[in-house]
Amino acid sequence: MSEDAKIKVTIDGKTIEVAPGTTILNAARQIGGEVVPPAMCYYSSLEGSGGKCRTCLVEVSKGSEKDPRPMPKLMVSCSTMVMDGMEVKNTTSERVLEARKGVVEFLLINHPLDCPVCDQAGECHLQDLAFEHGLSKTRYEFKRREFEKVDIGEYIKLHMTRCILCYRCVYTANQLTDSREHGVLKRGDAAEIGTFIEKNLKNDFIGNVIDVCPVGALTDKTFRFRSRVWYTKPVDAHCECTKCSGNAVLWMIGDEISRVTARKDAYGEVKEFICNECRFDKKDKSQWTIEGPRKISRHSVISANHYSKEIPKHTTLLNKA
Ligand code: SF4
Ligand code: FES
Numbered sequence: 001m002s003e004d005a006k007i008k009v010t011i012d013g014k015t016i017e018v019a020p021g022t023t024i025l026n027a028a029r030q031i032g033g034e035v036v037p038p039a040m041c042y043y044s045s046l047e048g049s050g051g052k053c054r055t056c057l058v059e060v061s062k063g064s065e066k067d068p069r070p071m072p073k074l075m076v077s078c079s080t081m082v083m084d085g086m087e088v089k090n091t092t093s094e095r096v097l098e099a100r101k102g103v104v105e106f107l108l109i110n111h112p113l114d115c116p117v118c119d120q121a122g123e124c125h126l127q128d129l130a131f132e133h134g135l136s137k138t139r140y141e142f143k144r145r146e147f148e149k150v151d152i153g154e155y156i157k158l159h160m161t162r163c164i165l166c167y168r169c170v171y172t173a174n175q176l177t178d179s180r181e182h183g184v185l186k187r188g189d190a191a192e193i194g195t196f197i198e199k200n201l202k203n204d205f206i207g208n209v210i211d212v213c214p215v216g217a218l219t220d221k222t223f224r225f226r227s228r229v230w231y232t233k234p235v236d237a238h239c240e241c242t243k244c245s246g247n248a249v250l251w252m253i254g255d256e257i258s259r260v261t262a263r264k265d266a267y268g269e270v271k272e273f274i275c276n277e278c279r280f281d282k283k284d285k286s287q288w289t290i291e292g293p294r295k296i297s298r299h300s301v302i303s304a305n306h307y308s309k310e311i312p313k314h315t316t317l318l319n320k321a
Helices: 024-031 094-107 125-133 168-176 208-212 276-281 316-320
Strands: 007-011 014-018 057-062 086-089 156-158 182-185 192-195 218-220 233-238 247-253 256-261 289-293
Touching: 007 024, 014 024, 024 086, 057 094, 094 125, 168 182, 168 208, 208 218, 256 276
Parallel strands: 007 086
Antiparallel strands: 007 014, 057 086, 156 218, 182 192, 233 247, 233 289, 247 256
């Protein structure tokens, strides 16, 4: 097959031609809309990410044109490559929706239901996932894991109880900074994010771990408990910066900058990582050139009042009401 030859894949009845080597998840993202499976650990700009959380499971109902047999087990769409003629079911598969409920139940086993006080509420991928696919109860009866909150460096606080061990922050520190001082320590149900011998996270770009964390496990100490995100007004702004592009989002409360984050796409992924100085130190409006209101394309509480996406048909809780 020549290098620019395309292969055909059909997801939830929608067909697209993609380059060989494309994963099912990325093919679905090229189609867009409801055919896109949720992804808690995959992050397109982080090498090695994916394959940890199982939220992106899909049903492959036809393997390929050459071998049309369905794949017997549900497949992880972030790491399974498409084959020519493959047919995939996401929200059109009862098996997938059922499995996703189980995955959410697993992710929530140790995760506290502290959304009312969590800084990530309103922009938390797990909150959205639980809303769309979760059950209102759990069958888990054993003791939950407990952790003290830990300061990891000058700017970041870790709430380990909220961590879903997606490894995104570890890959970010590995690939974006010149040294990584934290990682997943221990294994199995004892696994936890930790810093080796109580080291601080001091690299110039380490603040980006806050943006890549899909839940509220890594919080910005300059913003913690200052406001609910939906009370803030996000604006696109840029500044002159020698370390990063200087392109950021300022989250305003009146005339004050309450926090600075990188700009994220519809899947909540940062496209241009920003440095610590822009994120934590430039909290004065005069340091920025404001471009205009930020359009939040991700559907969540954060886009309330300015979002028009229909509620997905498979949303469990709403359909029951
Ligand atoms: S702290 Fe956040 S980004 Fe890091 S592994 Fe846990 S959930 Fe993932
Ligand atoms: S996004 Fe595919 S396994 Fe986590």
